[in-house]
Amino acid sequence: MPDPRSDRFVRSHLKVRQLVLLVELGRHGSILHAAQAANLTQPAASKLLAELEHALGMKLFDRLPRGVAPTDYGAVMIRRAGAALAELDAGHQEVMELSSGLSGRVAIGAVLTPATTLLPRAVVALKARQPRVHVTITVDTSKPMIQQLQNGELDLVIGRVLDSESAAQLSFEPLSEEPHRIIVRAGHPLAGRSDLSLQELARQAWILPPGGSILRDRLTALFLSAGLDQPHQAVETLSLPVVTSLLGRSDMVVALPEELIQPYRDAGLLTVLDFDLGLRMDAYGIVTRRGHQLSPGAELMLDCLREEAARRVL
Missing domain, CATH: 3.40.190.10 (Periplasmic binding protein-like II)
Incomplete structure:
Protein backbone atom coordinates (compact mmCIF):
# COMPACT_ATOMS: atom_id res chain seq x y z
CA MET A 1 0.00 0.00 0.00
CA PRO A 2 1.50 3.41 -0.96
CA ASP A 3 2.72 5.58 1.91
CA PRO A 4 0.39 8.64 2.03
CA ARG A 5 3.27 10.72 3.41
CA SER A 6 5.27 10.06 0.22
CA ASP A 7 2.29 11.09 -1.91
CA ARG A 8 1.95 14.35 0.07
CA PHE A 9 5.67 15.04 -0.41
CA VAL A 10 5.50 14.60 -4.17
CA ARG A 11 2.30 16.63 -4.58
CA SER A 12 3.11 19.43 -2.17
CA HIS A 13 6.88 19.88 -2.20
CA LEU A 14 8.57 18.34 -5.23
CA LYS A 15 9.15 20.48 -8.32
CA VAL A 16 10.42 19.39 -11.73
CA ARG A 17 13.15 22.04 -11.46
CA GLN A 18 14.37 20.33 -8.31
CA LEU A 19 14.61 17.01 -10.16
CA VAL A 20 16.64 18.68 -12.92
CA LEU A 21 18.85 20.36 -10.33
CA LEU A 22 19.48 17.07 -8.50
CA VAL A 23 20.60 15.37 -11.72
CA GLU A 24 22.89 18.28 -12.64
CA LEU A 25 24.37 18.40 -9.13
CA GLY A 26 25.16 14.72 -9.49
CA ARG A 27 26.89 15.39 -12.82
CA HIS A 28 28.82 18.53 -11.92
CA GLY A 29 29.40 18.43 -8.15
CA SER A 30 29.02 22.21 -8.08
CA ILE A 31 25.98 24.37 -7.35
CA LEU A 32 27.23 27.05 -9.76
CA HIS A 33 27.77 24.65 -12.68
CA ALA A 34 24.59 22.71 -11.91
CA ALA A 35 22.62 25.97 -11.85
CA GLN A 36 24.04 26.97 -15.24
CA ALA A 37 23.18 23.55 -16.73
CA ALA A 38 19.64 23.79 -15.32
CA ASN A 39 19.17 27.40 -16.57
CA LEU A 40 18.94 28.73 -13.01
CA THR A 41 20.76 31.42 -11.10
CA GLN A 42 23.02 30.20 -8.32
CA PRO A 43 20.82 31.75 -5.58
CA ALA A 44 17.71 30.14 -7.12
CA ALA A 45 19.47 26.76 -7.24
CA SER A 46 20.62 27.08 -3.62
CA LYS A 47 17.07 27.96 -2.57
CA LEU A 48 15.54 25.00 -4.43
CA LEU A 49 18.03 22.62 -2.84
CA ALA A 50 17.44 24.07 0.63
CA GLU A 51 13.65 23.71 0.18
CA LEU A 52 14.05 20.10 -0.89
CA GLU A 53 16.31 19.24 2.04
CA HIS A 54 13.89 20.94 4.42
CA ALA A 55 10.91 19.04 2.99
CA LEU A 56 12.76 15.73 3.31
CA GLY A 57 14.28 16.55 6.67
CA MET A 58 17.57 15.17 5.32
CA LYS A 59 20.89 16.64 4.24
CA LEU A 60 21.34 15.65 0.59
CA PHE A 61 24.73 17.21 -0.13
CA ASP A 62 27.84 17.96 1.89
CA ARG A 63 29.10 21.47 1.18
CA LEU A 64 32.82 21.26 0.43
CA PRO A 65 35.41 24.03 -0.11
CA ARG A 66 35.15 23.36 -3.83
CA GLY A 67 31.69 22.17 -4.70
CA VAL A 68 29.30 19.68 -3.16
CA ALA A 69 29.22 15.89 -2.73
CA PRO A 70 26.02 13.83 -2.36
CA THR A 71 25.31 12.11 0.94
CA ASP A 72 23.86 8.58 0.85
CA TYR A 73 20.41 10.21 0.86
CA GLY A 74 21.46 12.54 -1.95
CA ALA A 75 22.70 9.64 -4.09
CA VAL A 76 19.28 7.97 -3.78
CA MET A 77 17.47 11.16 -4.78
CA ILE A 78 19.82 11.77 -7.75
CA ARG A 79 19.17 8.26 -9.06
CA ARG A 80 15.40 8.54 -8.58
CA ALA A 81 15.29 12.04 -10.08
CA GLY A 82 17.09 10.79 -13.19
CA ALA A 83 14.61 7.93 -13.57
CA ALA A 84 11.65 10.29 -13.09
CA LEU A 85 12.91 12.72 -15.72
CA ALA A 86 13.58 9.84 -18.11
CA GLU A 87 9.98 8.69 -17.62
CA LEU A 88 8.66 12.17 -18.40
CA ASP A 89 10.87 12.36 -21.49
CA ALA A 90 9.68 8.90 -22.59
CA GLY A 91 6.08 10.06 -22.15
CA HIS A 92 6.76 13.09 -24.33
CA GLN A 93 8.38 10.87 -26.99
CA GLU A 94 5.41 8.50 -27.00
CA VAL A 95 2.95 11.36 -27.40
CA MET A 96 4.97 12.88 -30.26
CA GLU A 97 5.31 9.51 -32.00
CA LEU A 98 1.61 8.75 -31.68
CA SER A 99 0.70 12.17 -33.00
CA SER A 100 3.00 11.73 -36.03
CA GLU A 177 24.20 -20.04 -19.14
CA GLU A 178 27.42 -19.27 -21.03
CA PRO A 179 30.11 -21.98 -20.88
CA HIS A 180 33.30 -20.45 -22.30
CA ARG A 181 35.97 -22.19 -24.39
CA ILE A 182 39.33 -21.08 -25.78
CA ILE A 183 38.88 -19.89 -29.37
CA VAL A 184 41.72 -19.50 -31.91
CA ARG A 185 42.15 -19.28 -35.68
CA ALA A 186 42.07 -22.41 -37.77
CA GLY A 187 45.64 -23.68 -38.13
CA HIS A 188 46.77 -22.15 -34.83
CA PRO A 189 49.92 -23.84 -33.40
CA LEU A 190 47.92 -25.04 -30.37
CA ALA A 191 44.98 -26.39 -32.40
CA GLY A 192 44.49 -30.15 -32.26
CA ARG A 193 46.67 -30.68 -29.21
CA SER A 194 45.25 -32.63 -26.26
CA ASP A 195 48.08 -31.92 -23.80
CA LEU A 196 47.53 -28.21 -23.26
CA SER A 197 48.07 -26.69 -19.81
CA LEU A 198 46.83 -23.47 -18.25
CA GLN A 199 50.45 -22.43 -17.78
CA GLU A 200 51.08 -22.65 -21.51
CA LEU A 201 47.87 -20.77 -22.27
CA ALA A 202 48.86 -17.99 -19.86
CA ARG A 203 51.94 -17.35 -22.01
CA GLN A 204 49.82 -16.70 -25.10
CA ALA A 205 48.69 -13.31 -26.35
CA TRP A 206 45.09 -12.86 -25.19
CA ILE A 207 42.06 -10.87 -26.20
CA LEU A 208 40.36 -9.92 -22.92
CA PRO A 209 37.13 -8.18 -21.92
CA PRO A 210 37.51 -4.83 -20.11
CA GLY A 211 38.47 -4.77 -16.44
CA GLY A 212 35.51 -4.95 -14.08
CA SER A 213 33.52 -7.34 -16.26
CA ILE A 214 32.53 -10.65 -14.69
CA LEU A 215 34.43 -12.68 -17.32
CA ARG A 216 37.61 -10.65 -16.76
CA ASP A 217 37.32 -11.14 -13.00
CA ARG A 218 36.88 -14.90 -13.39
CA LEU A 219 39.79 -15.23 -15.80
CA THR A 220 41.95 -13.29 -13.35
CA ALA A 221 40.87 -15.58 -10.51
CA LEU A 222 41.55 -18.63 -12.70
CA PHE A 223 45.18 -17.65 -13.34
CA LEU A 224 45.81 -16.47 -9.77
CA SER A 225 44.39 -19.65 -8.22
CA ALA A 226 46.85 -21.64 -10.36
CA GLY A 227 49.74 -19.46 -9.18
CA LEU A 228 50.16 -17.90 -12.63
CA ASP A 229 50.71 -14.31 -13.73
CA GLN A 230 48.14 -12.59 -15.88
CA PRO A 231 48.86 -12.72 -19.63
CA HIS A 232 51.49 -10.09 -20.41
CA GLN A 233 50.35 -9.65 -24.00
CA ALA A 234 46.73 -8.60 -24.14
CA VAL A 235 44.24 -6.52 -26.08
CA GLU A 236 41.01 -5.39 -24.39
CA THR A 237 37.81 -5.22 -26.43
CA LEU A 238 34.16 -6.25 -26.40
CA SER A 239 33.72 -5.87 -30.16
CA LEU A 240 33.12 -9.22 -31.84
CA PRO A 241 34.23 -7.95 -35.30
CA VAL A 242 37.50 -6.76 -33.75
CA VAL A 243 37.93 -10.07 -31.87
CA THR A 244 37.37 -12.23 -34.96
CA SER A 245 39.64 -10.03 -37.09
CA LEU A 246 42.45 -10.23 -34.53
CA LEU A 247 42.06 -13.99 -34.25
CA GLY A 248 42.19 -14.42 -38.02
CA ARG A 249 45.34 -12.30 -38.37
CA SER A 250 47.37 -13.57 -35.40
CA ASP A 251 47.96 -16.39 -32.93
CA MET A 252 45.97 -14.64 -30.19
CA VAL A 253 43.49 -16.57 -28.04
CA VAL A 254 40.17 -15.58 -26.49
CA ALA A 255 37.61 -17.08 -24.11
CA LEU A 256 34.14 -16.98 -25.67
CA PRO A 257 30.97 -19.10 -25.79
CA GLU A 258 31.07 -21.52 -28.73
CA GLU A 259 27.61 -20.34 -29.80
CA LEU A 260 29.00 -16.89 -30.45
CA ILE A 261 31.56 -18.00 -33.04
CA GLN A 262 29.68 -20.95 -34.59
CA PRO A 263 29.31 -19.28 -38.04
CA TYR A 264 33.09 -18.69 -38.15
CA ARG A 265 33.69 -22.26 -37.06
CA ASP A 266 31.33 -23.60 -39.72
CA ALA A 267 33.24 -21.54 -42.31
CA GLY A 268 36.52 -23.08 -41.21
CA LEU A 269 37.93 -19.77 -39.94
CA LEU A 270 38.01 -20.41 -36.18
CA THR A 271 38.35 -23.47 -33.99
CA VAL A 272 38.06 -24.48 -30.32
CA LEU A 273 41.06 -25.68 -28.35
CA ASP A 274 40.90 -29.02 -26.54
CA PHE A 275 41.12 -27.51 -23.06
CA ASP A 276 38.39 -27.13 -20.44
CA LEU A 277 38.74 -23.78 -18.69
CA GLY A 278 36.12 -24.80 -16.15
CA LEU A 279 34.60 -21.34 -16.60
CA ARG A 280 30.85 -21.21 -16.09
CA MET A 281 29.30 -17.78 -16.21
CA ASP A 282 26.16 -16.97 -14.25
Whole structure:
Protein backbone atom coordinates (compact mmCIF):
# COMPACT_ATOMS: atom_id res chain seq x y z
CA MET A 1 0.00 0.00 0.00
CA PRO A 2 1.50 3.41 -0.96
CA ASP A 3 2.72 5.58 1.91
CA PRO A 4 0.39 8.64 2.03
CA ARG A 5 3.27 10.72 3.41
CA SER A 6 5.27 10.06 0.22
CA ASP A 7 2.29 11.09 -1.91
CA ARG A 8 1.95 14.35 0.07
CA PHE A 9 5.67 15.04 -0.41
CA VAL A 10 5.50 14.60 -4.17
CA ARG A 11 2.30 16.63 -4.58
CA SER A 12 3.11 19.43 -2.17
CA HIS A 13 6.88 19.88 -2.20
CA LEU A 14 8.57 18.34 -5.23
CA LYS A 15 9.15 20.48 -8.32
CA VAL A 16 10.42 19.39 -11.73
CA ARG A 17 13.15 22.04 -11.46
CA GLN A 18 14.37 20.33 -8.31
CA LEU A 19 14.61 17.01 -10.16
CA VAL A 20 16.64 18.68 -12.92
CA LEU A 21 18.85 20.36 -10.33
CA LEU A 22 19.48 17.07 -8.50
CA VAL A 23 20.60 15.37 -11.72
CA GLU A 24 22.89 18.28 -12.64
CA LEU A 25 24.37 18.40 -9.13
CA GLY A 26 25.16 14.72 -9.49
CA ARG A 27 26.89 15.39 -12.82
CA HIS A 28 28.82 18.53 -11.92
CA GLY A 29 29.40 18.43 -8.15
CA SER A 30 29.02 22.21 -8.08
CA ILE A 31 25.98 24.37 -7.35
CA LEU A 32 27.23 27.05 -9.76
CA HIS A 33 27.77 24.65 -12.68
CA ALA A 34 24.59 22.71 -11.91
CA ALA A 35 22.62 25.97 -11.85
CA GLN A 36 24.04 26.97 -15.24
CA ALA A 37 23.18 23.55 -16.73
CA ALA A 38 19.64 23.79 -15.32
CA ASN A 39 19.17 27.40 -16.57
CA LEU A 40 18.94 28.73 -13.01
CA THR A 41 20.76 31.42 -11.10
CA GLN A 42 23.02 30.20 -8.32
CA PRO A 43 20.82 31.75 -5.58
CA ALA A 44 17.71 30.14 -7.12
CA ALA A 45 19.47 26.76 -7.24
CA SER A 46 20.62 27.08 -3.62
CA LYS A 47 17.07 27.96 -2.57
CA LEU A 48 15.54 25.00 -4.43
CA LEU A 49 18.03 22.62 -2.84
CA ALA A 50 17.44 24.07 0.63
CA GLU A 51 13.65 23.71 0.18
CA LEU A 52 14.05 20.10 -0.89
CA GLU A 53 16.31 19.24 2.04
CA HIS A 54 13.89 20.94 4.42
CA ALA A 55 10.91 19.04 2.99
CA LEU A 56 12.76 15.73 3.31
CA GLY A 57 14.28 16.55 6.67
CA MET A 58 17.57 15.17 5.32
CA LYS A 59 20.89 16.64 4.24
CA LEU A 60 21.34 15.65 0.59
CA PHE A 61 24.73 17.21 -0.13
CA ASP A 62 27.84 17.96 1.89
CA ARG A 63 29.10 21.47 1.18
CA LEU A 64 32.82 21.26 0.43
CA PRO A 65 35.41 24.03 -0.11
CA ARG A 66 35.15 23.36 -3.83
CA GLY A 67 31.69 22.17 -4.70
CA VAL A 68 29.30 19.68 -3.16
CA ALA A 69 29.22 15.89 -2.73
CA PRO A 70 26.02 13.83 -2.36
CA THR A 71 25.31 12.11 0.94
CA ASP A 72 23.86 8.58 0.85
CA TYR A 73 20.41 10.21 0.86
CA GLY A 74 21.46 12.54 -1.95
CA ALA A 75 22.70 9.64 -4.09
CA VAL A 76 19.28 7.97 -3.78
CA MET A 77 17.47 11.16 -4.78
CA ILE A 78 19.82 11.77 -7.75
CA ARG A 79 19.17 8.26 -9.06
CA ARG A 80 15.40 8.54 -8.58
CA ALA A 81 15.29 12.04 -10.08
CA GLY A 82 17.09 10.79 -13.19
CA ALA A 83 14.61 7.93 -13.57
CA ALA A 84 11.65 10.29 -13.09
CA LEU A 85 12.91 12.72 -15.72
CA ALA A 86 13.58 9.84 -18.11
CA GLU A 87 9.98 8.69 -17.62
CA LEU A 88 8.66 12.17 -18.40
CA ASP A 89 10.87 12.36 -21.49
CA ALA A 90 9.68 8.90 -22.59
CA GLY A 91 6.08 10.06 -22.15
CA HIS A 92 6.76 13.09 -24.33
CA GLN A 93 8.38 10.87 -26.99
CA GLU A 94 5.41 8.50 -27.00
CA VAL A 95 2.95 11.36 -27.40
CA MET A 96 4.97 12.88 -30.26
CA GLU A 97 5.31 9.51 -32.00
CA LEU A 98 1.61 8.75 -31.68
CA SER A 99 0.70 12.17 -33.00
CA SER A 100 3.00 11.73 -36.03
CA GLY A 101 1.77 8.23 -36.85
CA LEU A 102 4.81 6.39 -35.52
CA SER A 103 4.45 3.48 -33.14
CA GLY A 104 6.82 4.05 -30.25
CA ARG A 105 10.37 3.10 -29.41
CA VAL A 106 12.36 0.74 -27.25
CA ALA A 107 15.90 1.04 -25.89
CA ILE A 108 17.48 -2.31 -25.07
CA GLY A 109 20.90 -3.29 -23.78
CA ALA A 110 22.53 -6.71 -24.12
CA VAL A 111 25.75 -8.47 -23.22
CA LEU A 112 27.74 -9.82 -26.15
CA THR A 113 26.35 -13.34 -26.66
CA PRO A 114 22.60 -12.53 -26.71
CA ALA A 115 23.38 -9.31 -28.62
CA THR A 116 24.79 -11.49 -31.40
CA THR A 117 22.36 -14.42 -31.24
CA LEU A 118 19.01 -13.96 -29.49
CA LEU A 119 18.47 -10.21 -29.85
CA PRO A 120 18.74 -9.94 -33.66
CA ARG A 121 16.12 -12.67 -34.07
CA ALA A 122 13.81 -10.92 -31.62
CA VAL A 123 14.25 -7.57 -33.41
CA VAL A 124 13.40 -9.18 -36.76
CA ALA A 125 10.26 -10.69 -35.17
CA LEU A 126 9.29 -7.32 -33.69
CA LYS A 127 9.76 -5.51 -37.01
CA ALA A 128 7.60 -8.12 -38.76
CA ARG A 129 4.75 -7.22 -36.40
CA GLN A 130 5.30 -3.50 -35.99
CA PRO A 131 7.79 -2.03 -38.51
CA ARG A 132 7.55 1.49 -37.15
CA VAL A 133 8.83 0.76 -33.66
CA HIS A 134 12.21 2.47 -33.33
CA VAL A 135 14.75 0.15 -31.68
CA THR A 136 17.96 1.38 -30.04
CA ILE A 137 20.51 -1.29 -29.03
CA THR A 138 23.40 -0.91 -26.58
CA VAL A 139 26.04 -3.65 -26.26
CA ASP A 140 28.09 -3.50 -23.06
CA THR A 141 28.84 -5.34 -19.84
CA SER A 142 26.02 -5.85 -17.34
CA LYS A 143 26.98 -3.35 -14.64
CA PRO A 144 26.78 -0.09 -16.65
CA MET A 145 23.66 -1.26 -18.48
CA ILE A 146 21.86 -2.09 -15.24
CA GLN A 147 22.69 1.43 -14.07
CA GLN A 148 21.24 2.82 -17.32
CA LEU A 149 18.14 0.68 -16.79
CA GLN A 150 17.66 2.04 -13.28
CA ASN A 151 18.15 5.58 -14.58
CA GLY A 152 15.43 5.04 -17.18
CA GLU A 153 17.85 5.27 -20.12
CA LEU A 154 17.16 1.65 -21.14
CA ASP A 155 13.81 -0.16 -21.13
CA LEU A 156 15.19 -3.71 -21.03
CA VAL A 157 18.55 -5.36 -20.47
CA ILE A 158 19.65 -8.88 -21.41
CA GLY A 159 22.39 -9.40 -18.89
CA ARG A 160 23.15 -10.24 -15.30
CA VAL A 161 22.21 -8.64 -11.99
CA LEU A 162 25.49 -8.48 -10.08
CA ASP A 163 24.60 -6.02 -7.30
CA SER A 164 22.52 -7.42 -4.44
CA GLU A 165 21.33 -3.92 -3.54
CA SER A 166 19.84 -3.46 -7.01
CA ALA A 167 18.19 -6.89 -7.07
CA ALA A 168 15.19 -5.76 -4.98
CA GLN A 169 14.38 -3.08 -7.58
CA LEU A 170 14.67 -5.37 -10.60
CA SER A 171 12.89 -8.35 -12.16
CA PHE A 172 15.04 -11.09 -13.69
CA GLU A 173 13.96 -13.83 -16.12
CA PRO A 174 16.87 -16.29 -16.62
CA LEU A 175 17.55 -17.32 -20.21
CA SER A 176 20.81 -19.21 -20.61
CA GLU A 177 24.20 -20.04 -19.14
CA GLU A 178 27.42 -19.27 -21.03
CA PRO A 179 30.11 -21.98 -20.88
CA HIS A 180 33.30 -20.45 -22.30
CA ARG A 181 35.97 -22.19 -24.39
CA ILE A 182 39.33 -21.08 -25.78
CA ILE A 183 38.88 -19.89 -29.37
CA VAL A 184 41.72 -19.50 -31.91
CA ARG A 185 42.15 -19.28 -35.68
CA ALA A 186 42.07 -22.41 -37.77
CA GLY A 187 45.64 -23.68 -38.13
CA HIS A 188 46.77 -22.15 -34.83
CA PRO A 189 49.92 -23.84 -33.40
CA LEU A 190 47.92 -25.04 -30.37
CA ALA A 191 44.98 -26.39 -32.40
CA GLY A 192 44.49 -30.15 -32.26
CA ARG A 193 46.67 -30.68 -29.21
CA SER A 194 45.25 -32.63 -26.26
CA ASP A 195 48.08 -31.92 -23.80
CA LEU A 196 47.53 -28.21 -23.26
CA SER A 197 48.07 -26.69 -19.81
CA LEU A 198 46.83 -23.47 -18.25
CA GLN A 199 50.45 -22.43 -17.78
CA GLU A 200 51.08 -22.65 -21.51
CA LEU A 201 47.87 -20.77 -22.27
CA ALA A 202 48.86 -17.99 -19.86
CA ARG A 203 51.94 -17.35 -22.01
CA GLN A 204 49.82 -16.70 -25.10
CA ALA A 205 48.69 -13.31 -26.35
CA TRP A 206 45.09 -12.86 -25.19
CA ILE A 207 42.06 -10.87 -26.20
CA LEU A 208 40.36 -9.92 -22.92
CA PRO A 209 37.13 -8.18 -21.92
CA PRO A 210 37.51 -4.83 -20.11
CA GLY A 211 38.47 -4.77 -16.44
CA GLY A 212 35.51 -4.95 -14.08
CA SER A 213 33.52 -7.34 -16.26
CA ILE A 214 32.53 -10.65 -14.69
CA LEU A 215 34.43 -12.68 -17.32
CA ARG A 216 37.61 -10.65 -16.76
CA ASP A 217 37.32 -11.14 -13.00
CA ARG A 218 36.88 -14.90 -13.39
CA LEU A 219 39.79 -15.23 -15.80
CA THR A 220 41.95 -13.29 -13.35
CA ALA A 221 40.87 -15.58 -10.51
CA LEU A 222 41.55 -18.63 -12.70
CA PHE A 223 45.18 -17.65 -13.34
CA LEU A 224 45.81 -16.47 -9.77
CA SER A 225 44.39 -19.65 -8.22
CA ALA A 226 46.85 -21.64 -10.36
CA GLY A 227 49.74 -19.46 -9.18
CA LEU A 228 50.16 -17.90 -12.63
CA ASP A 229 50.71 -14.31 -13.73
CA GLN A 230 48.14 -12.59 -15.88
CA PRO A 231 48.86 -12.72 -19.63
CA HIS A 232 51.49 -10.09 -20.41
CA GLN A 233 50.35 -9.65 -24.00
CA ALA A 234 46.73 -8.60 -24.14
CA VAL A 235 44.24 -6.52 -26.08
CA GLU A 236 41.01 -5.39 -24.39
CA THR A 237 37.81 -5.22 -26.43
CA LEU A 238 34.16 -6.25 -26.40
CA SER A 239 33.72 -5.87 -30.16
CA LEU A 240 33.12 -9.22 -31.84
CA PRO A 241 34.23 -7.95 -35.30
CA VAL A 242 37.50 -6.76 -33.75
CA VAL A 243 37.93 -10.07 -31.87
CA THR A 244 37.37 -12.23 -34.96
CA SER A 245 39.64 -10.03 -37.09
CA LEU A 246 42.45 -10.23 -34.53
CA LEU A 247 42.06 -13.99 -34.25
CA GLY A 248 42.19 -14.42 -38.02
CA ARG A 249 45.34 -12.30 -38.37
CA SER A 250 47.37 -13.57 -35.40
CA ASP A 251 47.96 -16.39 -32.93
CA MET A 252 45.97 -14.64 -30.19
CA VAL A 253 43.49 -16.57 -28.04
CA VAL A 254 40.17 -15.58 -26.49
CA ALA A 255 37.61 -17.08 -24.11
CA LEU A 256 34.14 -16.98 -25.67
CA PRO A 257 30.97 -19.10 -25.79
CA GLU A 258 31.07 -21.52 -28.73
CA GLU A 259 27.61 -20.34 -29.80
CA LEU A 260 29.00 -16.89 -30.45
CA ILE A 261 31.56 -18.00 -33.04
CA GLN A 262 29.68 -20.95 -34.59
CA PRO A 263 29.31 -19.28 -38.04
CA TYR A 264 33.09 -18.69 -38.15
CA ARG A 265 33.69 -22.26 -37.06
CA ASP A 266 31.33 -23.60 -39.72
CA ALA A 267 33.24 -21.54 -42.31
CA GLY A 268 36.52 -23.08 -41.21
CA LEU A 269 37.93 -19.77 -39.94
CA LEU A 270 38.01 -20.41 -36.18
CA THR A 271 38.35 -23.47 -33.99
CA VAL A 272 38.06 -24.48 -30.32
CA LEU A 273 41.06 -25.68 -28.35
CA ASP A 274 40.90 -29.02 -26.54
CA PHE A 275 41.12 -27.51 -23.06
CA ASP A 276 38.39 -27.13 -20.44
CA LEU A 277 38.74 -23.78 -18.69
CA GLY A 278 36.12 -24.80 -16.15
CA LEU A 279 34.60 -21.34 -16.60
CA ARG A 280 30.85 -21.21 -16.09
CA MET A 281 29.30 -17.78 -16.21
CA ASP A 282 26.16 -16.97 -14.25
CA ALA A 283 23.01 -17.22 -16.36
CA TYR A 284 22.07 -14.07 -18.21
CA GLY A 285 18.44 -13.09 -18.52
CA ILE A 286 15.92 -10.36 -19.25
CA VAL A 287 16.11 -7.59 -16.66
CA THR A 288 13.40 -4.97 -16.16
CA ARG A 289 12.55 -2.48 -13.45
CA ARG A 290 10.21 -3.99 -10.88
CA GLY A 291 6.78 -2.34 -10.89
CA HIS A 292 7.58 -0.26 -13.99
CA GLN A 293 5.00 -0.10 -16.78
CA LEU A 294 6.72 -0.70 -20.11
CA SER A 295 5.74 1.29 -23.18
CA PRO A 296 3.84 -0.64 -25.89
CA GLY A 297 7.01 -0.90 -28.00
CA ALA A 298 9.06 -2.22 -25.08
CA GLU A 299 6.28 -4.65 -24.15
CA LEU A 300 6.28 -6.01 -27.71
CA MET A 301 10.08 -6.34 -27.59
CA LEU A 302 9.78 -8.30 -24.35
CA ASP A 303 7.22 -10.65 -25.91
CA CYS A 304 9.48 -11.26 -28.93
CA LEU A 305 12.49 -11.96 -26.70
CA ARG A 306 10.53 -14.51 -24.68
CA GLU A 307 9.21 -16.22 -27.81
CA GLU A 308 12.64 -16.41 -29.47
CA ALA A 309 14.24 -17.69 -26.25
CA ALA A 310 11.58 -20.41 -25.97
CA ARG A 311 12.12 -21.34 -29.64
CA ARG A 312 15.81 -21.92 -28.98
CA VAL A 313 15.01 -24.36 -26.16
CA LEU A 314 12.64 -26.47 -28.32
